Amino acid sequence: SQTIHQWPATLVQPVGSPLSLECTVEGTSNPNLYWYRQAAGRGLQLLFYSVGIGQISSEVPQNLSASRPQDRQFILSSKKLLLSDSGFYLCAWSVRGGGRPFYGYTFGSGTRLTVV
Amino acid sequence: TQLLEQSPQFLSIQEGENLTVYCNSSSVFSSLQWYRQEPGEGPVLLVTVVTGGEVKKLKRLTFQFGDARKDSSLHITAAQPGDTGLYLCAGDTTDSWGKLQFGAGTQVVVTP
Numbered sequence: 001s002q003t004i005h006q007w008p009a010t011l012v013q014p015v016g017s018p019l020s021l022e023c024t025v026e027g028t029s030n031p032n033l034y035w036y037r038q039a040a041g042r043g044l045q046l047l048f049y050s051v052g053i054g055q056i057s058s059e060v061p062q063n064l065s066a067s068r069p070q071d072r073q074f075i076l077s078s079k080k081l082l083l084s085d086s087g088f089y090l091c092a093w094s095v096r097g098g099g100r101p102f103y104g105y106t107f108g109s110g111t112r113l114t115v116v
Numbered sequence: 117t118q119l120l121e122q123s124p125q126f127l128s129i130q131e132g133e134n135l136t137v138y139c140n141s142s143s144v145f146s147s148l149q150w151y152r153q154e155p156g157e158g159p160v161l162l163v164t165v166v167t168g169g170e171v172k173k174l175k176r177l178t179f180q181f182g183d184a185r186k187d188s189s190l191h192i193t194a195a196q197p198g199d200t201g202l203y204l205c206a207g208d209t210t211d212s213w214g215k216l217q218f219g220a221g222t223q224v225v226v227t228p
Contacts, residue, residue, distance in 0.1 A: 101166040107158030
């Protein structure tokens with residue numbers, strides 16, 4: 001069965017420090033991978049998505065970047081965190097694109113990031 | 117601008133009561149999903165609807181996709197405390213495969 005791992009679960013970082021959040025998927029090949037951010041208990045905003053190794057699309061201009069060094073690994077990074085980067089970050093995967101219908105995501109358990 | 121509007125934002129009911137959550141948009145969706153999220157956890161997929169007018173049942177949960185594929189509803193019969201959570205609808209359009217647009221969510225609280 002497919003599983004998705006995301007870590008760390010919580011993180012407190014000072015303003016100006018770097019960030020690295022990691023997400024890995026097991027039990028599937030060639031997944032689409034996504035990073036979302038969720039404001040306090042509300043809807044999700046798509047930050048990045050990837051359809052393959054080294055292929056990253058950014059949805060929102062921001063202080064963050066993403067990389068996909070391996071097929072089932074997705075990393076969210078920042079060189080210098082801002083207070084506004086605080087939030088709940090979620091990684092998700094779906095089957096590789098194109099075919100209809102699209103059946104949805106499997107999410108990781110999330111990382112609560114607090115920038116102080 | 118929120119592509120998907122969910123209502124109500126918050127719903128508090130007693131155990132045994134019924135509830136309905138709505139998800140509306142002016143856009144046509146190729147598919148629409150409903151997720152439930154518990155505090156500190158990632159959302160969990162409940163159902164995907166793809167055909168206009170489709171009705172799916174998952175135990176006490178009934179999901180309906182509008183005929184025009186622009187709206188959806190989630191109905192819970194005889195709610196239980198375990199139904200407490202944030203319910204999110206999400207859809208993808210024909211030109212955004214896999215890039216879901218999420219509603220802001222409906223927080224449901226079921227008290228014993």
